[in-house]
Amino acid sequence: MLSSLFQQFLNGITVGSIYSLVALGYTMVYGIIKLINFAHGDIFMVGAFIGLIISIKMGTNFTLVIFIAIVLTSFIGVLVEKIAYKPLRNRNSARISALISAIGVSIFISNLVVLINGPQNESYPQLLPNNILQILIILISIGLMYGLYYIVHNTKVGIAMRAVSFNVNTARLMGINPDMVISFTFAIGSLLAGAAGVLVGTYYRAVDPFMGMMFGLKAFVAAVLGGIGSIPGAMVGGLILGLTEVLGVAFVSSSFRDAIAFGILIIILIVKPTGLFGKKTKEKV
Amino acid sequence: MDLSFLFNDYVMQVTTNTGINIIMVLGLNLITGVTGQLSLGHAAFMSIGAYSSAILSTSLGAPFIVSLVTGTLTGAIFGAILGIPILRLRGDYLAISTLGFGEIIRVILLNTDLVGGALGIYNIPDSTNIYIVFIAVAFAIFFMYRLEKSRHGMAIKSIREDEIASEMMGINIARYKIISFTIGSGFAALGGTLYAHFMTYINPVDFGFMKSIEQLCMLVLGGMGSIFGAVAGTIVLSTIPEFLRFASEYRMLTYGIVLILMMIFRPQGLFGKIKVNV
């Protein structure tokens, strides 16, 4: 019983840490341009597929696979921003326009993968040793999150990211080019999503072109749970979501897995709309 | 020239489906386009209408008109009940919670044996026909048009334009948001009842997140805040797949690109004049 509980716990943290990685991308982008980037889940999926292709073509060296995957996903993330979001920002469009554009990107990416690779599930190679798989996934996630934390807090561009998310115009007065910082944010967020994609593939050993949808939505819930815009919030939110889901499935019922996630979301929004770590902003009258 | 092809069952089928969509999108337009409250869970209210009417028709053998009215009212009541807690939220938070509610309702339907769980409900009488849908669409357009022109509609519009100013002009914004959400959900449910009695079979898969998004896209494409836009956008997106039948592989891809290009070059939609800041 106890070992089973421990196992459930480990399961929860493994899934949770991957949620966190994806949630970070949502939260960073939201923090900086106030956009719910619906295409983020698809970037995650693309990351998984790139990992798959690399490991088929170039061998199952995990480091190489994840490296190429994150480089390419961060590139794709920036590209998406430049094509689908930046033109809207420049036109000072309503937020819903950017949201719809993001949905368009999401539909485009997932169907492009279907077109290229077919709609079927693809098996994923074993990239990490099975016996310590979960521990490795958790460690890699923590490592990536620490890397992010370091960048955001100890590098100039990281500080600039936080500055832009507070006030774009003031940041410009520092000589910061907001477009550059936004691109950087997309690059980092997509990088984490790409890594998460490879990890999910490695963990579940299968990927499909529509996996980004639900996983993305839930990671987004995790971001909201932690307080959207807050980086530690996304990390904690992911873990909480992963744990509640797995424990909920284990001790209550699996059928309500998605309901658990969204139920938490609604409770949080009603009780404390800004999430666990979020800050309140008030409209000026 | 032989025009009979315009009146065959195929055209009727597509037209009826389009009509049902129009009713639901008009409901969404009231919530999102007119009131300015972004909803990402409209399909949930469609499902409530569909399910409640389907149960009435199949289990209790109620006449269609009873199912239709009850289904619509049930959807509206759910709209009001869910609206009360979540409409205090604003902007993205509201959008996310509607999304959450939509998913929760779907999961509940999926896990309730009483409504067939994943199997859903079949053998629903096929009571919906093009004439009923035509009347319902006409009613929806008439209702929305009159509502928008009335003092209540004006109050609702003013919330979209400026919540604070609206309240300062003596408008009970909480109440009107709920009214709008209730009516909008009612129309979604009306569409749902018609859908259920047209398809004769429903299950929770029909009412997922993507359905809500599809409805939102119809609205945004046509133009938020415009009845004509909502109708036109729905017609375009409901019928275009039929014209693109040949290119099935590229259909969804094109759909994605069209959405992006639309937002870049014509964010107010094909026929919209209004910028809704949500």
Added chain:
Amino acid sequence: MANNILELKNISMHFGGLKAVDNVSFNINEGEILSLIGPNGAGKTTAFNVITGVYIPTLGEVYFKGQKLNDIKPYKITEMGIARTFQNIRLFGQLSALDNIIIAMHSRRKSNMIQSIFRTIKYKAEEKYCIEKADELLNYMDLLGDRNEQAQNLPYGKQRKLEIARAMATEADLLLLDEPAAGMNPQETEELMEIIKNIRKDLKKTIFLIEHDMKLVMGISDRIVVFDYGQLIAEGTPEEIKKNPRVIEAYLGKEVTNA
């Protein structure tokens, strides 16, 4: 002594550590034009927000016609007879000038949803009355020619006027005008002065305004209250205020000593 229409009793409004308004008391008499002046950030708009129910004061009470306003919702306060304009114009930008006015009549109208949808005789009569009344107001403000324009497309000066007209359409007895002359040219300001005077004279409204344009303030106010750092530092007639050394200091500042 004239009748008190609005009374602020020891009002304080704190945001975290910031005392935006600090223990302020004053009255507005029925039918007068009272101006509230003070440097940027002195707490003037906060005072408006407290009166209109946007904020609930941390301490103190607000009375309107003898009734306490503290816990009343903003829309109810408007129904009771206080209406306002905003520092950064808050018109319903994408609606016509006429619709802006008609919306403000909301709480005076009775038609219910069913009547509106089916356009009963009663509804039609109400609608007709409202449009006539709105046109009257637009005419009064010299905006009749712009009645069908989207509010956001009107020139700045007209937007200000439309906002005042909209506040008047609520049939409020007390109008709070937040910097009505901001962004207007001298000629427009001149015109505005006339309008405000007329509103008081013709329509017997009480007017409470925040304004930076001293020509306007000194020209039309019966009395002036002055805020600085959230506190009331002076109260009196324009002549008294002009001579008040504390006011001059608050406005022009001191020179740097030992520079």
Added chain:
Amino acid sequence: MLKLKSIHTKYGNIEALKGIDLNVKEGEIVTIIGGNGAGKTTTLNTISGILKPVAGEIHFLNKDITQWKADKIVAEGLIQVPEGRQVFPNLTVYENLILGAYLQKDKIKVSKKMEYVFDIFPRLKEREKQLGGTLSGGEQQMLAIGRALMAEPVLLLLDEPSLGLAPIVVQNIFKIIQDINKTGTTILIVEQNAHMALSIANRGYVIETGKIVLEDDAKKLLTNDEVRKAYLGG
């Protein structure tokens, strides 16, 4: 050094600046004074590239910077301290200052500059690790100015440095502004607090509803009745 020729700037439909002409010479302190909504902040934001003028020209160090982006203008040494200080509340004092030197690649120069700022504002040194949002108003103003100094300004634009500060603090800040000027930085300062600004400036402009209505030697403006009238309506 800085020259504005007939600058017009719009916010949407509203013309906030209706033809501003002004110039700043090297080494000067110039002030623009005027009431609320007269267009002071708009003028500064137009100079620093936050807003784009619809007509007119801006020249800085003999370059036409009218259509330049804000970050490029900063690189030229034209630095603005924004209205309301706009200290980044979630960044530490140290991080705020680092951002000031965002374009400076040389780390040694940055740390030298930081020492210099800490010299001028020892208070900031004490609060180095604190979040910007936790500082008092006066400290925030110091931080905002310090942050601008990190960028090695050739011309420093100050937007209402006295706003919301207690008189004693204002005195202090203005003294520091004078000191900064003495080290060779040219200063353009926008103020409501006319007396204070004019008392340290060489020259002054009076702005009213988007237009310059008066331009003179600061000492003369200080005693000018028009100024008083512009504020108190005569």
Added chain:
Amino acid sequence: MRKLLVSSIVATTVALGGIAFAAGELSLGIQGPETGNLATYGQKTLAGAKLAIDEINAAGGVNGKTLKLINYDSRGDKAESANIIQRFINKDKVCGVIGEPTSGATFVIGPIANKAKLPLISAGATADGVVEKKPYVFRDTLLDADGAPATLKFLMDSKKWKNFVLITSVNNDYSVSMSKIFTNAAKKFGANIVGEQKVSDGDKDFSAQVTSIKNLKFDAIIYTGYYPEASLLLLELRKQGINAPIIGGDGLLSPDLWKVAKDAALGSIIFAGFSPEAKAKKIQEFVEKMKSRGEADMFSAQGYDAVYLFADAMKKAKVTDCADVKQREGIQKALATMPEFDGVSGKMKFDKEGNAIKKPFIQEVAKRANGEYYLKLLNE
């Protein structure tokens, strides 16, 4: 690019296709999800059907006319399915439709086809009520109500298994109904269901469920859902050290099961309406021919059989113009009264409701010496 070109040519043909049938062609329609998350079923069925069409045309067509296949993608959306069937009826005027491979969409299009007297063969629907009371609606699938009990009995007899864990995918109608059939069959044959777990289609993470059954004693796990989840479930089972095989229906029947699960899939028992290992010559030829078209499986076999069923019926009814209701009535009659049909998905005959009466192929996932996975047929 070439694909695009081809499809636009096809497009033009199809767009003008309303009149094409007069010019020596007879059309069959096929609809199903070709995109979206159910796309595999639609695409497989289509591939099998195309093969059959090509063979028939190479052999001279039907009644002197070539047979044309028109395919539309429904995305698995019910409203689109309904639009498509109406298009087949009214615009393309096809002789018959090979219907949606899923039960849900077939529920919707069945009544429409029936009303228009358009024969419809579903090459995949298994749920109750799909064909009943609709004389024009048939299916050539093995029914779970036949397959599941037969399989359970077979395993209890041959493998001496007695205790089972039952895992259901609760948002999958197919899985829910099959679980009911298994539960009833277990009761009938005296097997024990010692534990039950629920999963959902689209789930990726089964760690919680597997951990929950870890300490139970059982011989095998009955998993009634589809292969994408099954393969992940298998991996999770082995990861947590459970070696029991899983038993499932044709929802597991896809090479992707072992492509994903690899050795974890070994020993899994699948009953289905098709086995590529069956020795019958016809089946072996079919498997061979399908190789260039994406491998034979149950869906392609049923799609293939559906076309041949139609072709046989059309020949028998001497069909020349399907716009004529009388001729379509003939097709229906021919199908309903067809003596035993020997298809690649087994020998079958329609009962009076239109269900195919077939025997299951009970198969076990095994590995050849060369490391290739295959399905060993247990009950030939």
